[in-house]
Amino acid sequence: MRIGQGFDVHAFGDGDHVMLGGVRIAHDRGLLAHSDGDVVLHALCDAMLGALALGDIGLHFPPSDDRWKDSDSREFLRQCKAMLAERGWRLGNADVTIVCEAPRIAPHAEAMRATIASDLGVGVDAIGLKATTSEGLGFTGRGEGIAALATCLLLRDG
Numbered sequence: 001m002r003i004g005q006g007f008d009v010h011a012f013g014d015g016d017h018v019m020l021g022g023v024r025i026a027h028d029r030g031l032l033a034h035s036d037g038d039v040v041l042h043a044l045c046d047a048m049l050g051a052l053a054l055g056d057i058g059l060h061f062p063p064s065d066d067r068w069k070d071s072d073s074r075e076f077l078r079q080c081k082a083m084l085a086e087r088g089w090r091l092g093n094a095d096v097t098i099v100c101e102a103p104r105i106a107p108h109a110e111a112m113r114a115t116i117a118s119d120l121g122v123g124v125d126a127i128g129l130k131a132t133t134s135e136g137l138g139f140t141g142r143g144e145g146i147a148a149l150a151t152c153l154l155l156r157d158g
């Protein structure tokens with residue numbers, strides 16, 4: 001078994017939606033990023049890479065590389081899964097926490113779990129996903145951006 005953790009933040013900017021956990025959520029702000037700014041999938045990728053000490057998302061998908069401009073972060077997630085599989089590992093389970101005052105996450109949580117589970121080839125019951133505000137405190141509390149934390153457990157294949 002191997003354990004990994006990941007954390008990501010993106011700031012709000014102009015826009016009419018955010019991508020979170022591979023799900024498009026209508027919002028009066030967007031997230032500033034080189035890719036689609038999906039903090040949930042970025043934190044999860046970092047957790048999976050971290051579990052095998054393979055560095056982080058920026059190492060494998062550098063923001064300096066135009067290939068990843070406006071990229072769908074589900075592609076990062078699928079590539080991270082492939083990196084694990086090449087080395088004989090698979091996801092046991094993952095757990096994600098999203099920190100923001102808005103948008104409301106609860107109505108979209110099941111869709112995010114299903115999307116992540118599908119991309120990682122695991123059952124939905126292997127993906128935990130929850131949200132919290134930070135009670136008005138800090139950058140998330142001031143509505144300046146969204147943070148996400150992820151933990152995952154990897155199991156040896158076979």
Ligand SMILES: Nc1ccn([C@@H]2O[C@H](COP(=O)(O)O)[C@@H](O)[C@H]2O)c(=O)n1
Pocket residue numbers: 099100101102103104105106107130131132133134135
């Ligand atoms: N952006 C968010 C934040 C929270 N929730 C849900 O509301 C519950 C209460 O949040 P607190 O910060 O007051 O603990 C929380 O358990 C989430 O289910 C949400 O959907 N979206």
Ligand SMILES: C[C@@]1(CO)OP(=O)(O)OP(=O)(O)OC[C@H]1O
Pocket residue numbers: 008009032033034035036037038042057058059060061062063064068069
């Ligand atoms: C995802 C990448 C892709 O270029 O860029 P961003 O979308 O800016 O996101 P970040 O969380 O800063 O991770 C770095 C990069 O890998």
